[in-house]
Amino acid sequence: MGNIKRIISSEPLPQTIQAIVLEKSEKLTCKEIPLWPLLDYNDDELVLVKVKSCGLCGSDLRYYLGENPWGQHTLGKYIPNPPNIVLGHEFSGEIVAVINPGLRELLGKRVAPICSKVCGHCFYCKHGMENLCPETVHIGHGQGWGERDYFPGAYAEYVPVWAKSCYEISDSMPWETAAMMDLLAVGCHVARRGNIKPEMPIMIIGAGPVGNSIIQVANILGAGRVIILDQAEIPLTLAAKAGADFILDSRELSHSEIIDLVLRTTEGVLPASIFDTVGTKKSFDLGIRLLGKAGTYVNVAVHDLNLDVNSMSIASEKTITSSCNFDVIDYEDTLRWLEEGRIKVDDWIHRISLQDVPYIFPRLIQDQKKDIFKVCINF
Template sequence: ERNQHLLGKRVAPVCSKVCGWCSECRAGRTRLCPNTVHLGHGQGWGERDFYPGAYTSYVPAWGASCFQIADHVSFEEAATMDILAVCVHVAEQGNIQPGRPVLIVGAGPAGNGVAQVALTTGASRVVLLDRSSVAIAQAAKVGTAIDTSEMSDEEVDTALRQIAPEGFGSVFDTVGTAKTLDLGLTHLGKAGTLVNLAVHDEPIQFNFLRLGSERRIVTSCNFEIGDYPKALAWLESGHLKVKDWLTHVRLEDLPPLFERITRDPEEKPVFKLVVTPGSF
């Protein structure tokens, strides 16, 4: 009822809903609610014949978590709000320190979005690493893009030391392997934070001395409801730019494209898909 003023308006809905009564919700950590349900996949819904999705022109959403979008923001741009809110929370976890550089390992939409948030919140520069030519092209519009596809580990290390001799204030690892963790820790500066966005079931060993001088490793999960309007405000103000991310594809053309992408993820032809239910 409190959002009745949004009837007939262009809105972006939060695509998840928490229970509000579990211990995490009561403690203000709604991002960790074990009873969260999502639009678009089956988490939290239990066994049922139908799972709410969004590959259609109109979908039901929770009215209490809808936000009006400015006229100059397209629905396609607003469709990226979920990942942008995640990026805001990830950046908060990374403790962006004004005036210090930031390293992003993996320059997909999450890495690119975190880089834009980092610049918005005071990072002196952002450096993005990736092996995909599509991701590198997008990264170059945000900061220093380094294509590692034909570089040795030593060449990558040398390039990063030249950029940040004292290390990076924040490192964001969107890949989450033992190799990328090692890379991140190697270039994490004193009192810096490394955020692992992709936690895998993989045993990893490292020397705890590498966490000396108040370095720390954290993870990130979902986003808080307050991150959503912040991300939307930055999208509307132009601090977050996603229009160039988007490639439109019809729903019926998705299966062969998906097969092509999964066959060679590093050479996928698109950065972020907008799937339309019918003809353009």
């Protein structure tokens, strides 16, 4: 007989766990579900993490409304969502169980895991574009798991992840700070996609969590004047703390007035990088009009929209592109900067419990003032 696999744990494991389940569009339920069946996934690299903190991402709101942002960003097409997704991909926790005896030393480690695993053998993986792998298995997105009663995510007391994806964090780092790692790595990848040029001005449209992440990474990468635009007070206040040089409240401004103010603060030089975290027709139009020669416009929020683009918009060697997920190097660099205190998220957090999640989603969707900046579920 072959070896019988068994779960090796550092604590007694429950048979059921509390989780927030997206049963269908706009229906979130807090319920008891079976503990994730580690042995049934046929992957010895999987470990079980006891979730300590989990961020609520803007993409989670899009899943709630029936979109599939992973499919839109990574594959460029709409993919229907399966029922019973447990959302949540920004998280931190403690490794409490493994399958592979060789991973026993991971038990008890404090980690901030990468939420996905790529196939390693497709065209994109073989050519250094793992973030575009169409066979990605994703925590919190319902992708790559085959047919399941429930799809793994971190809006739950426990979550399965891959050992190689688990990055250890220091004892001094708060759980909720570590839970921001996925978001921050996305911001890092976006900033790098924008081809930031030393001492050249950049502009960020939208001062939400991704926008505030880009500010901090851009400063680390040597950007010149950092300009940020939004229509809400709290995000703009946090942007100033994050290191933005010029804050634009656009509520009463036309596009022409915004362009004039930007040119004044840059002494007539258009931004070399534009980061559009909003992704509407209006924000696209503004971004293209503001983009300088040899500049790069990055769409961070891809939607199914038809955009009017005059080919003159890309004259002077301008680039229009998007950003998708992140690379491992983005995650590793961001974690180092976070540990060193070069990136700060302390002022972002709005803390809730797991049981609050079904009630916070409608509130966030209706929150035009953006009074809540970044929700974090603490366990």
